[in-house]
Amino acid sequence: MAIPAPIYLDYQATTPLAPEALAAMQPWLGDPASNTGWANPHSAHSAGRKAAAAVEVARDQIAALMPPGGRIVFTSGATEALNLGLRGVLAGQAPRRKIVTIATEHAAVIDTCVWLESHGHDLHILPVGSDGLVDLDQARGAISGDTAIVAAMLVNNEIGVIQPVDALADLAHAAGALFLCDAVQGYGRVPLPHAADMIAISAHKIHGPKGIGALWVREGVAIEPLIHGGGQEQGLRSGTLSPALCAGFGAAARVAGSRHQDDAAHVAMLQQTALRHFADWQVNGSLEHRYPGNLNLHCPRLDVSRLLSDVRGVAFSAGSACASGSGRPSHVLTALGLPSDKVRSSIRLGFGRYTTVDEIERAAHLINSAAMNQTG
Structure with a gap:
């Protein structure tokens, strides 16, 4: 008898591929028999x-959800996009040497900033309160005339808290600095x-394929390239683009735009369902300033490693998938002051477009039962 697939509640790690994204990719995966679909988009x-045209259609679809007055640069993912945004602009920001970021940022930002600090830049990491939010007065004091760039995450990947990025961007510009958003x-x-x-994004977090992102x-x-070679992708990111990945990313963005209101209402309803079923758990971070598809919860005396092993019927997380297996405690939860x-x-718990109420309820039953067995 086949083992049923686990209930998937790890949307912050990755999201299920949208059928529309898969359909958009298939023509560009190639059919050798007909000599179609697998051409290099940089060939004349x-x-x-035709392959290049598919890439540009995708670029426009992704840009449609962005502010006006900018361009999309394809990358291998958000980690590369954030590296490009941080390291690529600092080359032209002399004599400004200061970087300001937040303690709860993704490792792609924190580790890059630490590397830049080791190469002569000044790094100021802003703390957060117990709600996970940065204090704007502290930010105002840190963002000064020698600041080159301010980097902040829009929605935190571990706790879902939404930072006041508009205010941070205004503070950066008032000081003559640039603002990079991990979105x-x-x-x-x-x-x-x-x-x-600059805004960094990733396809597989919006029901697109893995292996592609954008800045x-x-x-x-002005940005200096990190990768040198043939000068593809506007001279900023040498290497052959995948039309299939671009097309899947574009389709996922198009669907996200068209379904925005329906998805938002669905996720808000799922959050309320989850909160009812996890009423005895404590939410980590602000519940008011939060993306509702992310619930980070703690239960006293719980051994989460054991819980993950006991609850095989639910795919959920103890923190960021990017740091899983590292053995390090969550730097995000530690920054909130949690013991x-x-x-x-x-x-x-992460949920979204394809999650059902029934899945939330069944997952809650399995997790709560296993937690009760541990804590009594």
């Missing part, structure tokens, strides 16, 4: 031009900061 012949968890779901200079760059912002026992007793 007709097959290459991986927010793109297509919540409003983007229209004053941002939106406002007109007039180590509460950090170790926290789980993350």
